[in-house]
């Protein structure tokens with residue numbers, strides 16, 4: 001049967017990748033959606049953080065201090081460059097929920113708020129809520145973020161082994177989902193616990209959600225806290241520049257970048273850059289980008305329902321012709337140094 005794209009958000013997220021008349025005017029913009037400064041628990045002032053990203057190949061930056069909107073306006077006055085660098089307002093909502101059965105007696109439900117007009121405070125005294133579920137915590141905070149005009153991003157699901165599939169089944173479509181937070185203590189790959197409970201990787205958790213038809217967009221970001229040059233060799237600290245997203249937009253403005261993120265027109269990366277990406281209900285096609293003298297090699301896996309690898313392709317270009325029965329199709333690129341790019345998923349029905 002001929003594949004069709006799901007309606008609603010899925011349609012928007014899938015179709016935006018298809019070749020369009022204005023494709024020539026679209027550019028890729030690399031950015032980070034998760035960073036801390038001295039305004040919360042980072043080690044450096046906002047000026048140092050803004051300069052670091054401006055000077056290291058980033059086009060946009062969300063500073064996301066805990067429960068604090070670090071004002072981008074004065075930073076933009078000093079560091080923004082038209083078409084080259086821009087700060088956009090952000091915040092981390094540091095929700096925690098009591099759970100006497102958990103090792104910490106609480107679980108973590110942090111959510112980033114991107115582009116919102118006003119601060120969103122977590123529930124409970126000092127962000128520790130009692131008598132609500134994790135799912136209720138997410139629902140209320142994400143609703144508040146959206147009411148303030150922002151985009152919600154579920155952060156580090158495996159931090160303190162906090163998030164289970166049942167906690168995130170009711171996330172609204174087009175919520176961002178961190179699968180590659182670069183913080184050193186967030187357990188992205190998952191692991192078996194001594195209690196015999198296997199915690200899946202953040203990517204596998206995303207696949208479980210995609211398999212249930214949830215249109216969530218995978219994000220990689222730094223969650224950077226450490227910027228001091230003298231600490232650059234400390235592997236225990238979370239330094240910047242390790243994980244990011246690359247957004248397709250026609251211009252570098254806050255509305256254009258937020259719109260691209262909201263549509264899911266971006267990919268996540270820990271070091272692989274794409275030159276081209278087109279995704280439709282018929283075909284997924286991408287090509288890799290690398291410097292001319294770079295000899296790294298690329299392997300692309302096309303992934304469908306339940307995380308099943310549908311096809312593996314080697315080389316600078318990769319293509320997958322959709323059969324229509326895959327549920328969804330996404331691509332994960334791995335280079336010969338272990339770094340990745342992850343596209344979003346095209347949803348199908350048959």
Ligand SMILES: [Zn+2]
Nearest residue numbers: 092110155156
């Ligand atoms: Zn957090």
Ligand SMILES: [Zn+2]
Nearest residue numbers: 034036092223
């Ligand atoms: Zn954080």
